[in-house]
Every structure is written in C-alpha cells, then in structure tokens.
Amino acid sequence: MDFLLLTKSTTFIIGPIATVLGYIMEGIYNLGVHNIAACIILFTIIVNLILLPLTIKQQKFMKLNAVMQPEIAAIQKKYKGKQQDQAAMQKQNMEVQAVYQKYGTTPTGGCLQTVLQLPIMFALYQVIYRIPAYVSGIKEVLMNVVTPVMQQPGYIDKIAELATSNKLPIEKIDYSVADKMVDLFGKFNAAAWNQLKEIFPSLQNVISENSDKFLHMNSLFGGMNLTEAPGFKISVALIIPILAGLTQWLSVKTMNTAPTDPDAPGAGAMKSMNTVMPIMSVIFCISFPIGIGIYWVASSTVRMVMQLGINQYMKKINVDDMIKANIEKKNKKRQKKGLPPINANATIKSANKASEVAAKKKEMEEERAKKAAVNSTDYYKNKSENLGTIASRARMVQNYNEKKGKK
Known part of the structure; x- marks a missing residue:
C-alpha cells in the first residue's frame, strides 16, 4: 500500500481543508521541529484546540x-x-x-x-499520509537524493529491484517521475538506505548525509520508522x-x-x-x-x-x-423572519391540547360508529316479526326499502 503520497489530496471539501492543515504542519516544521512524530503531536494539539x-x-x-x-x-x-x-x-x-x-x-x-x-x-x-506533499522541508531532503539517483544510467531497473527486495510497492510507481521516487524513498528504512548506497557507490556521501537527516525526521524513539505498520x-x-x-x-x-x-x-x-x-x-x-x-x-x-x-x-x-x-x-431568528416568539410553556400546552383534541375526535368517531351499528340492529329488531311467515319477510323487505328511502 502507498502510505506516503507526494500528490496533495484533491478530494472535494477534504482537499482544501487538508491544504489549510498542511500549512499548520509546515509552520510547525519551520519553527524548528524537524521530527515528524513531534510535528504530528503538536499538530494534533493545535487542531483539537x-x-x-x-x-x-x-x-x-x-x-x-x-x-x-x-x-x-x-x-x-x-x-x-x-x-x-x-x-x-x-x-x-x-x-x-x-x-x-x-x-x-x-x-x-x-x-x-x-x-x-x-x-x-x-x-x-490526508496530511499525515502525505507529509512530503505538505511539508516542503521533508521533500527537499528526499529530493537531494532523488535528483542524482535519476541521473545514473539504468537506475530504473536497479530501483525496481531494490523496491521488490524490500517488499515495497512497484506496480503503480513510474520511476521516471521525481515525485514518485520521493514517495518511494519516503518509505525507506535504514536497511533500504544502506542497500541504496551499495547500488550507487559514487553517491554514498550524498545518500548518507540525507538519509541520516530523513531517518532522524521519520523515526520514533530513534528506531521505529513512522511509515511502517507494526503488524x-x-x-x-x-x-x-x-x-x-x-x-x-x-x-x-x-x-x-x-x-x-x-x-x-x-x-x-x-x-x-x-x-x-x-x-x-x-x-x-x-x-x-x-x-x-x-x-x-x-x-x-x-x-x-x-x-x-x-x-x-x-x-x-x-x-x-x-x-x-x-x-x-431562537426567538431572535424568528423575529428576523417576522414570526411570533416561542413560549416554552405555551408550546407544551398547545401540544397537549392538540393531543387531547385528536383523542377526543377519535373517541367521538368510534362512538358514532358504535351508535350507528346499535341503531341499525334496533331498527330491524323492533320492526321484525316472526320471520317464519311470508308476511313477516315481506314486512322486512318493506322496512329495508323505507330506511333506504329516508337516506
């Protein structure tokens, strides 16, 4: 995985915020705090404040x-x-x-x-993942090595082999681009820097001077590389x-x-x-x-x-x-909109009153339906006779027609 990417974040909203926070990080570095771990701690304190x-x-x-x-x-x-x-x-x-x-x-x-x-x-x-993109001082130290390395014949194959031996990502890295080389060197530990000196012996002094600076910047308690995961x-x-x-x-x-x-x-x-x-x-x-x-x-x-x-x-x-x-x-905002002020007690009372009205209305509807059912039953009960005769059945039909005619 690429954990340090030289390109700044361009994500919507997050990108501009990261740029502002990057200025804070670079400001801390420029004040003389040249250890990334210390920068992160001070950075965290400032942002939380x-x-x-x-x-x-x-x-x-x-x-x-x-x-x-x-x-x-x-x-x-x-x-x-x-x-x-x-x-x-x-x-x-x-x-x-x-x-x-x-x-x-x-x-x-x-x-x-x-x-x-x-x-x-x-x-x-984003700022912490991509520190070289936001702190120019760190990028400059790495560029001091990248520039002469890229001038060496056949450096691409040699760097690719070095990355593979150290289990660093190689598939998506274009070693002809300086920024990509900075990304790669930003992941180097002490062993990888020593290998780089062996591969390019003519650059030993340049590599030693700048790798020592970077390892000091990028380590905690003098040994833990900040770009490595504990695992x-x-x-x-x-x-x-x-x-x-x-x-x-x-x-x-x-x-x-x-x-x-x-x-x-x-x-x-x-x-x-x-x-x-x-x-x-x-x-x-x-x-x-x-x-x-x-x-x-x-x-x-x-x-x-x-x-x-x-x-x-x-x-x-x-x-x-x-x-x-x-x-x-809230009342000041309502006043600007031309709305009446809120009275907390009145609001509670109105809500309770509305609930009571709704409950009463539902109760009246249920009572009306119940009464209608009772009236209908009583109507036929009072007017019905012995349903066993033809006359009583005729009377029932007549009663039904009379009731329908009244509606």
Whole structure:
C-alpha cells in the first residue's frame, strides 16, 4: 500500500481543508521541529484546540439531552405498540417536538458539530499520509537524493529491484517521475538506505548525509520508522496500538460521566460502541503506519485532557440558563423572519391540547360508529316479526326499502 503520497489530496471539501492543515504542519516544521512524530503531536494539539468551541457546543447539547431524555422516553413508552396507528404516531411526534421546543433545541442540535468535524478529521489523515506533499522541508531532503539517483544510467531497473527486495510497492510507481521516487524513498528504512548506497557507490556521501537527516525526521524513539505498520508480530512498535486502545478507552470514560438510562433509545448501542472502539483502535493501529498510530494516541490523549476541563466547565453551567439562552436565540431568528416568539410553556400546552383534541375526535368517531351499528340492529329488531311467515319477510323487505328511502 502507498502510505506516503507526494500528490496533495484533491478530494472535494477534504482537499482544501487538508491544504489549510498542511500549512499548520509546515509552520510547525519551520519553527524548528524537524521530527515528524513531534510535528504530528503538536499538530494534533493545535487542531483539537481549534475544534474546542465545537466540542463544547456538542457537550452542551449532550447535557440538555440527558435532561430531555426521560421526558422523550416517557412519551415513546406512552405510544409503545401503536406504530401502525397513524394518528397515535402523529401525536407522539407533536409531543416530542414540543419537548425539544421547550428546551430551545432540535433533534439535530448535536449533529452539526459532528458533521463539521468529520471532514476535518479526514483531512487530518490526508496530511499525515502525505507529509512530503505538505511539508516542503521533508521533500527537499528526499529530493537531494532523488535528483542524482535519476541521473545514473539504468537506475530504473536497479530501483525496481531494490523496491521488490524490500517488499515495497512497484506496480503503480513510474520511476521516471521525481515525485514518485520521493514517495518511494519516503518509505525507506535504514536497511533500504544502506542497500541504496551499495547500488550507487559514487553517491554514498550524498545518500548518507540525507538519509541520516530523513531517518532522524521519520523515526520514533530513534528506531521505529513512522511509515511502517507494526503488524501482527512481537516488536517494540506494538506499544503504539496498545497505547491507542488504552487512551481511547480512557477518553470514552472521561466523556461518559453522566448516568444513562439503560432503557433509553440507543443506550445499548452506545454501550457497545464504548467497548468496540478501543478494540478497533488497537486493530487499526496495528495495520496502519506508526505515524497514524501516533496521531491516534495523541488525539485521544488531547481529547481526554480537554474533556476533563470541559467536565469541570459543564458542572458550572445551569441547565435553566442554557434553556433560556437557547429560546432567546431562537426567538431572535424568528423575529428576523417576522414570526411570533416561542413560549416554552405555551408550546407544551398547545401540544397537549392538540393531543387531547385528536383523542377526543377519535373517541367521538368510534362512538358514532358504535351508535350507528346499535341503531341499525334496533331498527330491524323492533320492526321484525316472526320471520317464519311470508308476511313477516315481506314486512322486512318493506322496512329495508323505507330506511333506504329516508337516506
């Protein structure tokens, strides 16, 4: 697999965001942080701080949701088993919507922050996968070797053989393109660089000088190559996926501090996700390059530390104040549209009144149908005689015709 690609991402939305994040990464490098692992850690801290306002908004919605959920669960329980009853479902939706309006929010109130964060997260991965494309200083070090190597006779066959012996991808790499050569050299470990010196002995000094720089940039604890995946084998690199799983678990624990109703919708799925996510983190970081694993560990650690601070901040926020602020914000938007302001209590009352009217209407319709059936039975019962005679049968037909004639 190609994990470091010199070409920048051009994916819709994600590409431009990755370019902006790439400027941050290059800025960190230009400040003198010439180790990619250290750049990734600082990069992760900065990006999470940028996303902090969105995270706080999401936490506020979660706090409101914890208060709303018992009311919503009670409404859903009230209409349980009536999914086929259209009128009942309409009443349920009205009552649930009234609860959201009462608290000045919407069912999608917590989704916007998540939706905004997703493209940023995907763009982060692109920058880390393609670091030479976004950090010109790293590309320059590799180009110092690529340029003289490409001037050597028969270099393509020699490089292809070197890539094959080191189990590096060769099928889709055009070694006549400098950027592709940079991609390839970006995956080299110490052994591969030594082989390259043996293949081109006249370039030993150039290769040694620049490979030492690159290995220093692209290693963790002086030995782990950031472009290599730990794999399912015993090695020091396995500390990265283990830390990824542990920090993910601690991050989840710090986020889920409020007690949850086990009968609440989605509670079971959330509990399963809290267990599955740390396990998936371990598996992903075993399969992905160590550089991605470092980002995963750093991101979970930063979120955990930030969450501890957010938890203290949220304890000081009064739910009533949040509701008041939400309703005031909604009313300002409604005022601009020329709509009347929302009154939370009035909204609840109107929803309840609408439910009562709908229930009364249904009850009256059922009573009317029942009464009509009784009247019809009584009509024939009172006017019928002994049905065994021809006269009584004739009378029954006459009664039926009279009744039809009255309609």
